Amino acid sequence: MAWPLPLRSWLPRLARGLALAALLGACAWAPARAQNIESVLRPGELVQSHAKWEEECSKCHVRFDRAAQDRLCMDCHKEVGQDMRDRSGFHGRQKPQACRTCHTDHKGRAARIALLDKPKFDHAQTDYALRGKHAKVECEKCHEPKKKYRQASSDCNACHKKDDVHKGSLGVKCTDCHTENDWKEAKFDHDKTHFALTGKHVDTKCVDCHKKGADYKDAPRTCVGCHRKDDDGRKGHKGLYGEKCESCHNAKAWKPATFNHDTDTKYALYGKHRSTKCGDCHSGHLYKEKLGTACIDCHKQDDDGLKGHKGSLGRDCAACHTERGWKEKGKFDHDKTKFPLLGKHVDTKCADCHKSTNYKEAAKDCIGCHKKDDKHEATLGAKCESCHIERDWKTTTTRFDHDKTKFKLRNAHAAKKVVCKDCHRDLKHYRDTPLDCHACHKKDDKHEGQLSLKCESCHTDRDWKVPRFDHTPTRFPLLGRHGPVKCNDCHKSLRYKDAPRDCWSCHQKDDKHKLKFGIACESCHNARAWGIWDYDHAKRAKYALDGAHLKVSCEACHSRPAPKGKASAEVGKTCIACHRHDDVHDGAFGPTCEQCHGTDSWKRIRTRSGAAADRHANPSGVTT
Numbered sequence: 001m002a003w004p005l006p007l008r009s010w011l012p013r014l015a016r017g018l019a020l021a022a023l024l025g026a027c028a029w030a031p032a033r034a035q036n037i038e039s040v041l042r043p044g045e046l047v048q049s050h051a052k053w054e055e056e057c058s059k060c061h062v063r064f065d066r067a068a069q070d071r072l073c074m075d076c077h078k079e080v081g082q083d084m085r086d087r088s089g090f091h092g093r094q095k096p097q098a099c100r101t102c103h104t105d106h107k108g109r110a111a112r113i114a115l116l117d118k119p120k121f122d123h124a125q126t127d128y129a130l131r132g133k134h135a136k137v138e139c140e141k142c143h144e145p146k147k148k149y150r151q152a153s154s155d156c157n158a159c160h161k162k163d164d165v166h167k168g169s170l171g172v173k174c175t176d177c178h179t180e181n182d183w184k185e186a187k188f189d190h191d192k193t194h195f196a197l198t199g200k201h202v203d204t205k206c207v208d209c210h211k212k213g214a215d216y217k218d219a220p221r222t223c224v225g226c227h228r229k230d231d232d233g234r235k236g237h238k239g240l241y242g243e244k245c246e247s248c249h250n251a252k253a254w255k256p257a258t259f260n261h262d263t264d265t266k267y268a269l270y271g272k273h274r275s276t277k278c279g280d281c282h283s284g285h286l287y288k289e290k291l292g293t294a295c296i297d298c299h300k301q302d303d304d305g306l307k308g309h310k311g312s313l314g315r316d317c318a319a320c321h322t323e324r325g326w327k328e329k330g331k332f333d334h335d336k337t338k339f340p341l342l343g344k345h346v347d348t349k350c351a352d353c354h355k356s357t358n359y360k361e362a363a364k365d366c367i368g369c370h371k372k373d374d375k376h377e378a379t380l381g382a383k384c385e386s387c388h389i390e391r392d393w394k395t396t397t398t399r400f401d402h403d404k405t406k407f408k409l410r411n412a413h414a415a416k417k418v419v420c421k422d423c424h425r426d427l428k429h430y431r432d433t434p435l436d437c438h439a440c441h442k443k444d445d446k447h448e449g450q451l452s453l454k455c456e457s458c459h460t461d462r463d464w465k466v467p468r469f470d471h472t473p474t475r476f477p478l479l480g481r482h483g484p485v486k487c488n489d490c491h492k493s494l495r496y497k498d499a500p501r502d503c504w505s506c507h508q509k510d511d512k513h514k515l516k517f518g519i520a521c522e523s524c525h526n527a528r529a530w531g532i533w534d535y536d537h538a539k540r541a542k543y544a545l546d547g548a549h550l551k552v553s554c555e556a557c558h559s560r561p562a563p564k565g566k567a568s569a570e571v572g573k574t575c576i577a578c579h580r581h582d583d584v585h586d587g588a589f590g591p592t593c594e595q596c597h598g599t600d601s602w603k604r605i606r607t608r609s610g611a612a613a614d615r616h617a618n619p620s621g622v623t624t
């Protein structure tokens with residue numbers, strides 16, 4: 001009788017399964033020198049580069065997890081793995097596929113598992129696409145023998161160093177001038193250099209500036225580098241005006257000069273100065289012998305003359321004289337000086353302040369003339385105008401503005417009952433009066449100096465007593481049930497900083513764990529209520545709880561007291577750490593119990609297909 005088609009296709013598999021079972025049985029009873037199952041089923045020898053791992057199948061394979069092979073490949077071939085993750089390089093640009101699709105091992109020692117069809121290889125899939133003449137270059141021109149293809153340099157200079165007629169003077173960025181079409185075909189944008197070509201420079205030949213040919217960087221960038229002969233000529237300046245030709249000339253044309261004394265210098269020409277020749281003032285080297293801009297630099301002989309001041313009024317001749325004529329004097333306006341005349345100063349004679357013809361020597365501060373009137377004996381400095389006015393020395397301002405000092409008077413300090421002498425001892429000790437609260441309120445400090453000298457952190461200038469302290473800016477903000485707690489429940493004295501900040505110090509009686517979880521109570525409890533607690537083991541610990549573990553009490557695993565400074569004692573993360581007494585295999589299958597057992601029930605194991613089976617169905621606990 002003919003078998004049904006599905007049964008006929010199943011029979012060969014059954015035969016292979018029986019043969020495999022017989023082979024496994026034979027291996028199980030074979031002597032100790034018998035090979036393991038992987039060596040028996042190995043399809044062939046590894047290539048020479050992988051031969052050292054011939055007996056370590058786990059280097060490339062993971063049992064029951066075929067997809068893990070790609071991860072192991074990239075663990076060894078790190079550069080390829082990085083390309084895959086970055087989506088770069090040849091491997092990173094390929095469509096996602098298993099490594100074995102292209103590289104198949106177990107073909108013998110001499111097998112080639114990385115085949116490359118050079119004529120058909122698309123170089124555009126790499127990080128360096130071939131364009132222009134590069135498309136016709138043979139692979140060996142760039143890829144050296146016994147080196148990986150990825151190690152070939154993508155820098156032009158690596159291959160074209162012999163073609164660099166500039167001998168490295170222009171760097172290694174050959175692409176700034178050259179293209180892939182032809183090495184000799186160069187297109188250079190001079191505007192991207194430190195010397196953009198404008199005006200007549202556009203039509204100038206390269207060799208007119210670049211005398212040394214290929215060594216372009218040595219070409220001068222200053223005007224005088226090329227135009228020195230124009231400066232040394234009959235109508236030139238013979239070097240007296242320095243080498244900054246661009247100060248007067250431009251690239252449109254060497255002549256005429258475009259220098260404008262009014263806009264190009266800090267000294268505009270007015271009056272008779274406008275008709276004066278350049279050589280009358282600029283007689284020496286323009287930069288080495290810099291010409292002064294003060295009137296006295298040119299008119300010293302006028303000041304030293306019979307009617308001059310002989311230097312007694314300094315160098316500011318323009319204060320009285322004008323450019324229209326040296327002898328034409330203006331009217332001196334004292335209000336334009338640093339000391340305008342106000343009040344009684346208007347009627348004061350010049351000689352009362354200017355003791356000599358050198359007027360600038362006169363004092364500009366009040367103390368210079370009123371030192372004898374200073375009852376503060378210089379303790380308040382020289383700014384007499386802070387209190388005194390020009391109408392009369394004895395008439396001070398109606399009220400000193402204390403808000404302009406470093407200590408503004410507010411609230412209780414501004415009350416009429418507080419007088420100056422309460423803080424200032426006498427007229428000589430206004431400035432050295434201390435500004436901190438503690439200096440005056442030391443007797444009011446009930447904290448014995450423990451809270452520093454910044455009394456204003458809690459107290460205000462309205463009243464010394466604190467109606468309600470805001471605990472929020474402190475290191476222990478009051479939240480939840482802590483809000484209505486009285487201060488003296490935590491602060492046993494006015495030395496507030498002595499109060500502890502950890503939960504356990506106040507909640508020792510509430511610790512039902514007997515220090516097994518340390519003193520960081522806030523890890524589970526919160527300020528709303530001590531009985532309300534929550535600890536998400538999946539997010540806060542490295543071991544998520546599921547299955548039957550959800551019903552286990554915390555103390556079942558955390559049985560020992562926590563070491564000092566830690567939240568709990570160290571608990572192992574492997575199954576065997578807690579289930580060593582449940583291991584009926586006596587460690588024969590190692591510590592990874594989760595390969596067969598699940599967290600739902602220890603007595604239920606998983607078969608190869610992933611389905612759970614009762615322990616009595618397979619008493620030995622071994623999966624096949």
